[in-house]
Amino acid sequence: MANMTDVAKLANVSTATVSRVIQNPEAVKEKTRVKVLQAIEELNYQPNILARYFRRTETKTILVVVPSIMNNVFPQMIAGIDLVANQSGYKVLLGNTYQDPEKAYSYIEELKQKQVDGMILLTTRLDNDVITDIADRYPVVLTSDFIEGLNVPTVAIDNISSSREAVEHLLRLGHCRIGMITGPLNSLLSRDRLKGYRQALLANDIAIESVLIQEGDHTYESGYNQMNKFLALEKPPTAIFAANDSMAMGAIKAVKDQNMKVPEDVAVVGFDNIQFSEIFEPALTTIAQPLIEMGKQSMELLLKQIKGDSLKKKQLVLDTKLIIRDSCGSKQV
Amino acid sequence: MANMTDVAKLANVSTATVSRVIQNPEAVKEKTRVKVLQAIEELNYQPNILARYFRRTETKTILVVVPSIMNNVFPQMIAGIDLVANQSGYKVLLGNTYQDPEKAYSYIEELKQKQVDGMILLTTRLDNDVITDIADRYPVVLTSDFIEGLNVPTVAIDNISSSREAVEHLLRLGHCRIGMITGPLNSLLSRDRLKGYRQALLANDIAIESVLIQEGDHTYESGYNQMNKFLALEKPPTAIFAANDSMAMGAIKAVKDQNMKVPEDVAVVGFDNIQFSEIFEPALTTIAQPLIEMGKQSMELLLKQIKGDSLKKKQLVLDTKLIIRDSCGSKQV
DNA sequence: AGCTAAAATGTAATCCATTACATTTTAGCT
DNA sequence: AGCTAAAATGTAATGGATTACATTTTAGCT
Numbered sequence: 129m130a131n132m133t134d135v136a137k138l139a140n141v142s143t144a145t146v147s148r149v150i151q152n153p154e155a156v157k158e159k160t161r162v163k164v165l166q167a168i169e170e171l172n173y174q175p176n177i178l179a180r181y182f183r184r185t186e187t188k189t190i191l192v193v194v195p196s197i198m199n200n201v202f203p204q205m206i207a208g209i210d211l212v213a214n215q216s217g218y219k220v221l222l223g224n225t226y227q228d229p230e231k232a233y234s235y236i237e238e239l240k241q242k243q244v245d246g247m248i249l250l251t252t253r254l255d256n257d258v259i260t261d262i263a264d265r266y267p268v269v270l271t272s273d274f275i276e277g278l279n280v281p282t283v284a285i286d287n288i289s290s291s292r293e294a295v296e297h298l299l300r301l302g303h304c305r306i307g308m309i310t311g312p313l314n315s316l317l318s319r320d321r322l323k324g325y326r327q328a329l330l331a332n333d334i335a336i337e338s339v340l341i342q343e344g345d346h347t348y349e350s351g352y353n354q355m356n357k358f359l360a361l362e363k364p365p366t367a368i369f370a371a372n373d374s375m376a377m378g379a380i381k382a383v384k385d386q387n388m389k390v391p392e393d394v395a396v397v398g399f400d401n402i403q404f405s406e407i408f409e410p411a412l413t414t415i416a417q418p419l420i421e422m423g424k425q426s427m428e429l430l431l432k433q434i435k436g437d438s439l440k441k442k443q444l445v446l447d448t449k450l451i452i453r454d455s456c457g458s459k460q461v
Numbered sequence: 462m463a464n465m466t467d468v469a470k471l472a473n474v475s476t477a478t479v480s481r482v483i484q485n486p487e488a489v490k491e492k493t494r495v496k497v498l499q500a501i502e503e504l505n506y507q508p509n510i511l512a513r514y515f516r517r518t519e520t521k522t523i524l525v526v527v528p529s530i531m532n533n534v535f536p537q538m539i540a541g542i543d544l545v546a547n548q549s550g551y552k553v554l555l556g557n558t559y560q561d562p563e564k565a566y567s568y569i570e571e572l573k574q575k576q577v578d579g580m581i582l583l584t585t586r587l588d589n590d591v592i593t594d595i596a597d598r599y600p601v602v603l604t605s606d607f608i609e610g611l612n613v614p615t616v617a618i619d620n621i622s623s624s625r626e627a628v629e630h631l632l633r634l635g636h637c638r639i640g641m642i643t644g645p646l647n648s649l650l651s652r653d654r655l656k657g658y659r660q661a662l663l664a665n666d667i668a669i670e671s672v673l674i675q676e677g678d679h680t681y682e683s684g685y686n687q688m689n690k691f692l693a694l695e696k697p698p699t700a701i702f703a704a705n706d707s708m709a710m711g712a713i714k715a716v717k718d719q720n721m722k723v724p725e726d727v728a729v730v731g732f733d734n735i736q737f738s739e740i741f742e743p744a745l746t747t748i749a750q751p752l753i754e755m756g757k758q759s760m761e762l763l764l765k766q767i768k769g770d771s772l773k774k775k776q777l778v779l780d781t782k783l784i785i786r787d788s789c790g791s792k793q794v
Numbered sequence: 795a796g797c798t799a800a801a802a803t804g805t806a807a808t809c810c811a812t813t814a815c816a817t818t819t820t821a822g823c824t
Numbered sequence: 825a826g827c828t829a830a831a832a833t834g835t836a837a838t839g840g841a842t843t844a845c846a847t848t849t850t851a852g853c854t
Contacts, residue, residue, distance in 0.1 A: 176515075177574050178511075178514050178515040181515070182511040182512050182514070185511065187511070197539055198536050198736075203535075203536050204531055207530050207531050219555075220555045221552055221554050221555070224543050240507070241507055242509075243510050243511070243552075348740060403531075404737045407681060407737075407741070408741075
């Protein structure tokens with residue numbers, strides 16, 4: 129494999145000139161440029177990227193840390209990230225944590241060791257201090273989990289108001305006994321969605337009943353199981369807000385298995401708008417997150433940091449949208 | 462940031478010794494090792510990985526080329542790859558092609574430039590010659606698309622016999638007018654699944670009718686549309702083999718929309734066993750691909766190549782499994 | 795032609811770990 | 825003690841692009 133020196137010799141110039149032809153062609157006279165280009169062609173020269181990375185201490189690679197790529201929402205976010213990254217000449221490294229904070233910390237090491245130019249955290253269970261610390265020192269974007277009080281670049285949705293909107297939709301349809309199946313409450317995101325539920329009820333003078341709040345774990349099965357608890361109640365709820373679509377589907381399945389109907393007997397609203405929620409029967413009424421857009425914006429925000437631009441807006445909150453389909457039985461908004 | 466020379470000075474040894482302590486500790490006397498380790502500790506030294514990569518011409522990174530990460534089957538394969546890669550100290554770079562061969566070629570460049578140590582292609586539209594060529598020169602694994610006649614390391618399933626099995630299942634249930642919705646026939650995978658369908662019918666002395674074969678594009682919508690064509694036939698098929706689960710679901714939806722029932726009026730069998738096929742109603746009878754396992758095995762195969770081991774078996778064909786659920790209306794095997 | 799500023803090019807240091815080869819130290823033996 | 829083989833350590837070259845700084849060339853002007 130030919131190196132830069134070979135090219136320089138053949139073209140009868142210095143390596144500096146060859147380098148300039150590659151990096152910054154306008155800085156080289158037309159005539160020399162052509163000469164160098166010919167030499168490159170003739171030797172079939174390709175710059176050694178590893179040498180460049182080493183010299184420049186940059187890798188044109190960013191790391192996306194994700195709890196599990198098999199989870200429905202992440203591939204879309206990653207697709208958005210990848211799209212922008214590609215346009216800007218960056219590569220995307222995948223970091224599965226398998227929910228293990230240990231793993232997450234190991235990815236931070238990669239950032240410290242400059243193996244990557246930046247990092248996007250799609251949700252996290254890391255210590256706030258740690259996040260603040262590395263975000264201070266390296267390009268980092270937090271996506272999806274907005275952590276109040278943290279001054280870290282973030283792209284998120286407003287989980288509280290979105291949940292409120294979902295519940296308000298049920299209220300508007302006349303439901304006043306509304307149950308909620310939450311996500312794991314050790315995560316802020318889950319607590320926020322619960323908070324939105326509470327706010328909506330309170331604003332409508334409906335008392336919060338703790339029997340109407342069940343904690344799930346975002347799986348279809350947990351939605352099924354928690355719904356069964358609701359149905360076993362003396363006075364079951366007439367509507368359910370599930371903190372994500374998988375649980376909503378599980379809940380609906382439980383209703384069906386009791387020979388009852390959705391939305392006639394129980395209305396269900398979900399959250400996420402995963403691909404399948406449209407195909408599911410009844411088609412799920414749900415809160416749509418702009419997943420791809422979130423990915424894109426995260427990458428944009430990261431790029432700005434990498435370039436060293438000062439960020440006017442560090443925290444982006446994107447709009448969600450209530451998608452009305454069939455699981456709540458309403459045609460109007 | 463301290464470098465190796467700093468450590469060497471502090472520990473009063475040469476950089477060679479420091480390097481050995483890191484790479485090959487047994488080669489260093491206990492006493493010196495401790496001394497060096499202390500110096501490393503004291504200076505908070507971390508080796509410059511980029512320098513190492515450069516020097517060694519290896520990056521401990523592999524590239525996974527995927528048409529679109531948003532497609533249902535790929536995240537699972539990637540998860541399998543990632544698992545094994547992690548265990549072996551490799552990182553996974555994501556290469557979305559967005560179905561664009563141009564993009565795929567650009568990823569091959571990364572391989573050539575030694576930006577990655579190896580590459581796993583999850584399906585591809587690349588020229589056979591190109592694949593053979595780079596597989597000759599670099600560690601490469603082809604996953605999912607088994608290309609006959611190509612002597613390239615491959616992990617795949619037997620699409621032909623799996624499809625045959627799916628159709629035989631329908632035959633066993635007494636169907637003799639069986640339609641097929643294929644994938645895009647410019648892909649070998651799709652043609653193989655069609656071939657299996659043909660073989661099953663022929664083996665049972667049933668003539669192939671071209672009206673009973675419709676080409677879809679793997680989307681839910683195409684399944685829906687092609688099914689409608691079948692239903693418009695004078696003598697519609699009583700059973701359908703869809704080349705993937707999404708199309709199977711679309712087909713079922715079309716049947717339902719005509720106020721007919723699955724499996725009573727039309728039996729449907731799919732392919733892939735995506736997560737959702739279990740939740741879908743009726744739960745899909747389908748061919749399960751061992752996606753995670755395929756990912757794992759691909760990575761193992763790649764690792765062997767990277768290590769330079771000779772491959773006893775270059776081509777792995779993993780078993781699929783017919784998962785009988787409700788969409789064909791059978792309880793027996 | 796002669797001068798100057800700007801443009802183009804060259805020189806050589808730099809980034810830092812790795813490793814082939816050379817040298818020194820150690821251990822085991824008579 | 826003296827010898828040898830083995831173990832441990834050191835020396836210094838190497839990988840290849842980048843770039844600050846120095847030098848040369850060019851263009852534009854009087």
